[in-house]
Amino acid sequence: MTVATLLLLLAVGTAAGLDLVSGPQVLLARPFVAGTLSGLVLGDPLTGIVVGATLELYALEVLPVGATRYPDHGPGTVGAVWLGSTLSGAGALGVAVFAALVTAGIGTRSLLLLRRANGAAITRAEGALAAGTPGVLARLQVGGALRDLARSLAMTVVGLGVAALCRRFLPTQGPEAWRLSAVAIGAGAAGALVGAIRTAGRGPRLAVLTGGVAAGCVWTWLRATGGL
Amino acid sequence: MRGTTRALLRLFGVQAGWSFERMNGIGVGFAAEPLIEAEVPAGQRAAARARSAEFFNTHPWLAGLAVGAEVRAEADGVAGPQVERLRTALSSPLGALGDQVFWAGLIPALVALGVMGALRFGWPAVAGAVAAAVACRVAVTVWALRQGLASGLLVGRVVQGSWLPRAGRPLGFVAALLVGLAIPRIAAAALPATHAGAAPLVAGVALAGAALGLRLGARANAVRLGLGTLTLLLLWQAVS
Numbered sequence: 115m116t117v118a119t120l121l122l123l124l125a126v127g128t129a130a131g132l133d134l135v136s137g138p139q140v141l142l143a144r145p146f147v148a149g150t151l152s153g154l155v156l157g158d159p160l161t162g163i164v165v166g167a168t169l170e171l172y173a174l175e176v177l178p179v180g181a182t183r184y185p186d187h188g189p190g191t192v193g194a195v196w197l198g199s200t201l202s203g204a205g206a207l208g209v210a211v212f213a214a215l216v217t218a219g220i221g222t223r224s225l226l227l228l229r230r231a232n233g234a235a236i237t238r239a240e241g242a243l244a245a246g247t248p249g250v251l252a253r254l255q256v257g258g259a260l261r262d263l264a265r266s267l268a269m270t271v272v273g274l275g276v277a278a279l280c281r282r283f284l285p286t287q288g289p290e291a292w293r294l295s296a297v298a299i300g301a302g303a304a305g306a307l308v309g310a311i312r313t314a315g316r317g318p319r320l321a322v323l324t325g326g327v328a329a330g331c332v333w334t335w336l337r338a339t340g341g342l
Numbered sequence: 343m344r345g346t347t348r349a350l351l352r353l354f355g356v357q358a359g360w361s362f363e364r365m366n367g368i369g370v371g372f373a374a375e376p377l378i379e380a381e382v383p384a385g386q387r388a389a390a391r392a393r394s395a396e397f398f399n400t401h402p403w404l405a406g407l408a409v410g411a412e413v414r415a416e417a418d419g420v421a422g423p424q425v426e427r428l429r430t431a432l433s434s435p436l437g438a439l440g441d442q443v444f445w446a447g448l449i450p451a452l453v454a455l456g457v458m459g460a461l462r463f464g465w466p467a468v469a470g471a472v473a474a475a476v477a478c479r480v481a482v483t484v485w486a487l488r489q490g491l492a493s494g495l496l497v498g499r500v501v502q503g504s505w506l507p508r509a510g511r512p513l514g515f516v517a518a519l520l521v522g523l524a525i526p527r528i529a530a531a532a533l534p535a536t537h538a539g540a541a542p543l544v545a546g547v548a549l550a551g552a553a554l555g556l557r558l559g560a561r562a563n564a565v566r567l568g569l570g571t572l573t574l575l576l577l578w579q580a581v582s
Binding site: 136137139140142146150151153154159163166167170171172173174175178204207208211215216218219229230232233235236237243245247251252257258259262285290291294296297299301302303305306307308309310312313314318319320322323324325326327330333334 | 352354355357358359360361362363364368369371372375387388389390391392395402403437441445446449450452453456457460461464465468471472475476479514515517518519520521522523524525526527528529530531532533537539540543544545546547548549550551552554555556563564565567568569571572573575576579580582
């Protein structure tokens, strides 16, 4: 990997992390976007789309509401796409997803630390805030954004590091390796289903969701059998 | 109104200072600051600035409604305690509306469309989904700040009569349909084509995992399920 490629991957992961917390929340944090961008940087957009789409199944479980704890999938997706683009074998997707999930788990913790650091900065500025001192809000807000920038960059580095370790030590080939990828997809699909069912509730929206899944299965089957 | 452009730009990063203590309060105060400087009499600015940064929790896309309404009230000379009551009254309803319309409606719908488009047409579909999200974010943020600035204390009534409360239901149906369509489509696109047993294994893990997730809640979320099952498989492969 060239230095330019590494820098671009770090930029993609950092932008994804920032969009989740500080930024405008315009899909840049979503795995399918971070994955596609990473794939384009690496000259392998197809791997980026497939890895990103698979990780999107995991992200669809999450409603990023208020103080709830949720994983940060964006930076880990960057490492996973790099891993997927360098591996071969039927288990490559499974190992890439594994690396991304490890990073996402660490990302959950990093969000907690970020919020606590923001809280500590606010506590230190309580007097100035209560007095309405000019400039204190800018200092706190910009400080929060810079902390998030550092967190997002660090999480992308962690993601690439985890991916490098997985590349070194985990098998992607062999007669049973395909199970890794199948289980990674299945667990993600479970998460997406759970998230969609919880959001839908028990009303007519659940019926629409069920109809959508059924139609998606038929569509997929028709495509697979050449009917579409 | 002077300061509106700076306030708008700041609203796009309203969550940067998010904390458990004040949630969006710092971001809302930061976004309100240019408007307070421009519209509130000098002697009242410090108190207005302090009030604007108190605890506040809302949806980031709709924070402009609160910022605008609060600044309008401060500029009109509304008493401090009444401004605080306005903030309290707006916080939870705006958060709930935003979650319903955007987090549970528009965003999953755009994600599902974007992913299915990407699997069919490649990266241009991803660019299209992001462009649509940006366009919606800009439009909603501009609308929210304008409505808040125009209505002040009456912002609740204005929101009730607007498109916002009516958008959640149809967007929810669209999102449910598109996410439903996307799940099998993504699974099929990512499926290892080399083994006949892959599809049944994916379906089995998906259904068992979903049942477990619905029964156990966050304790059995997808990340834990994926990590747990993949770790077991890797260990099994290493042993066998």
